[in-house]
Amino acid sequence: MKQKTPRKICVVLVDRANYGRLKPVMQAIADHPELELQIIASGTMVLERFDLPVRVVREDGFEINGEIFIELEGSTPATMAKSVGFGVVEFASEFQRLKPDIVLLIGDRYEALSAAIAAAYMNICIAHIQGGEVSGSIDESARHAISKFAHFHFPSTKRSAEYLIRMGERPETILAVGCPSSDIARCIDRSLNAEVLNSKGGGVPIDVARPYLLVLFHPTTTEFGGERRQMEELLEALRRLQMQTVLMWPNIDAGSDHISKAIRVFRTERKPSWLRTLTNLVPEDYLKVLANAACAIGNSSSFVRDAGYFGTPIVLVGNRQEGRETDRHVTQVDPVSDLIFSAIQNQLEQGRYPASTLYGDGHVSVRVAEALCQLKPYIQKRLNYIHIA
Numbered sequence: 001m002k003q004k005t006p007r008k009i010c011v012v013l014v015d016r017a018n019y020g021r022l023k024p025v026m027q028a029i030a031d032h033p034e035l036e037l038q039i040i041a042s043g044t045m046v047l048e049r050f051d052l053p054v055r056v057v058r059e060d061g062f063e064i065n066g067e068i069f070i071e072l073e074g075s076t077p078a079t080m081a082k083s084v085g086f087g088v089v090e091f092a093s094e095f096q097r098l099k100p101d102i103v104l105l106i107g108d109r110y111e112a113l114s115a116a117i118a119a120a121y122m123n124i125c126i127a128h129i130q131g132g133e134v135s136g137s138i139d140e141s142a143r144h145a146i147s148k149f150a151h152f153h154f155p156s157t158k159r160s161a162e163y164l165i166r167m168g169e170r171p172e173t174i175l176a177v178g179c180p181s182s183d184i185a186r187c188i189d190r191s192l193n194a195e196v197l198n199s200k201g202g203g204v205p206i207d208v209a210r211p212y213l214l215v216l217f218h219p220t221t222t223e224f225g226g227e228r229r230q231m232e233e234l235l236e237a238l239r240r241l242q243m244q245t246v247l248m249w250p251n252i253d254a255g256s257d258h259i260s261k262a263i264r265v266f267r268t269e270r271k272p273s274w275l276r277t278l279t280n281l282v283p284e285d286y287l288k289v290l291a292n293a294a295c296a297i298g299n300s301s302s303f304v305r306d307a308g309y310f311g312t313p314i315v316l317v318g319n320r321q322e323g324r325e326t327d328r329h330v331t332q333v334d335p336v337s338d339l340i341f342s343a344i345q346n347q348l349e350q351g352r353y354p355a356s357t358l359y360g361d362g363h364v365s366v367r368v369a370e371a372l373c374q375l376k377p378y379i380q381k382r383l384n385y386i387h388i389a
Contacts, residue, residue: 005257006036009372010065010100011193012091014043014111015251017055017302020283022106024064024183025129030337035373040066040094042087043111044252047071051200055066060282064095066104070111075257077224080110087114088117095122102372105150106130108143115151115341125377126150129368130179132160132167134323137220137302152375154368156305156359169381175371178360181287181302186310186362188284190291196281197246197289203267203276206244211294213245219255220320228258230318230335234297235266237340244274246289248281254318295347304330308356313347315340327356 011030013019029037039062043285044050046067058064068090072079091114095103103119104114106129128150134140147153147164155161156179165171197206206212217234219227238245247263250256263277281289290296291310296303299320307314308327316332319341326332331347333339 005033005070006034007102007373008036008038008098008100009102009104010038010095010098011104012038012112012115013039013041013045013054013057014115015045016050016280016286017300018043018106018109018112019045019053019361020184020286020302021129021179021181022104022284023060024365025104025180025368028365029372030062032369032373035369037062038065038098038100039063040068040091040098040115042068042070042090042115044071049279050252053067053280056282065098068094069302070114073254074251074256075219077221077254078180080221080254084114084117085111087111088118091115091241093116093124095119095124100124101377102127102375104129104372105146106137108133108139108146110138110142113142113146116146120149123379125152127152127154127372127375129154129176129336130156130160131169132162132164133157133325133337134301136165136319136322137222139221139320140323148381151378151381152371154364154371159325165384168382168385170382175375176364176367178367179305180308180364180368181306182282182357182362183362183365185291185306186289188287188291190248190288190310192288192292195287196280197276200276201276204244204273206246206276208292210244211348211375213241213243213288213295214294214296215247216250216298216300216303217259217317218250218320219253220299220318221254223319224255225258227255227274228262231259231262231268233335233337234317234340235262236337236345237271238275238297239270239272240337240341241273241344245276245292247275247277248275249279251339297342297344305359308353308358308361309362311355313350313353315343315347325358327353327358329353329356
């Protein structure tokens with residue numbers, strides 16, 4: 001009897017957060033006897049100034065089947081738009097070479113949108129993780145666009161699945177619910193070695209035996225031009241607290257250079273004796289840092305999604321995650337130093353929250369891999385018309 005040819009699943013990685021959430025899915029695909037894993041690394045995964053996250057992927061034992069460079073320097077709305085164009089060209093070339101059966105995408109990045117456009121026009125079946133979510137910035141538009149290109153969906157929450165159906169996606173194309181990052185959160189040893197934080201980056205050493213803050217603040221691209229002032233307000237709140245703080249550099253989106261400039265000026269002028277800055281952490285180490293933080297402040301989706309699993313108190317600053325589902329561990333404030341300062345104090349007094357499974361039960365990846373094996377690929381999408389009385 002002729003042996004069945006494994007189905008080729010091409011996973012697209014575009015930044016460190018992408019990999020942190022896709023790693024358990026990638027492992028489940030690699031372990032599945034009827035699936036063949038392909039990996040394309042792009043975006044900031046292949047950039048030296050982001051500490052080459054693609055190296056971590058290789059060190060974890062995965063083979064990279066292609067690396068493409070699509071990011072146009074400048075971190076402005078125009079460079080983001082042009083990078084999408086470069087991405088369509090480069091992803092099309094890689095898909096033509098690798099000939100995947102299914103392209104697996106996650107989230108709302110503009111780089112992932114370019115991969116979706118390329119795959120859709122090449123009649124390649126697309127599966128999308130984290131569709132149907134609501135958030136601020138251009139990210140929401142990119143996420144919904146990817147969902148409309150995608151043929152199958154793995155939303156993170158029940159509400160997201162319902163939103164996809166209301167967007168015209170057919171219920172039978174929604175194959176599983178839950179975010180795969182919960183799988184790593186469930187399995188990791190949460191004990192934190194100080195070397196994780198102090199062997200790289202710059203600034204004062206962090207004593208992990210004492211409470212520390214974690215800060216990650218990305219630009220909200222639809223508010224381009226105001227992000228430096230927002231970061232200055234956040235830094236002023238931290239200065240008033242004088243609590244040891246781990247601050248990670250922002251992503252590459254429009255406005256990130258303004259945020260980075262605010263951080264550099266603050267370090268030079270204020271010389272904070274409580275601040276340490278880091279460029280990148282491997283997924284497990286990042287989750288350990290998040291799990292052990294006394295409070296996390298900023299606007300990363302991981303603060304909404306992953307922190308809930310650990311019960312880490314969160315102060316969500318600004319509009320980047322506006323409308324996203326949150327559990328009770330999240331307090332949202334405007335980017336005003338007084339409000340941020342008060343919110344952090346309140347969260348520190350509150351302490352840790354009960355663990356949340358809003359974004360997954362920790363057993364998501366195996367379900368995703370099995371669904372990728374069982375689904376029947378198709379090309380032509382149809383809107384699921386819903387009669388409105």
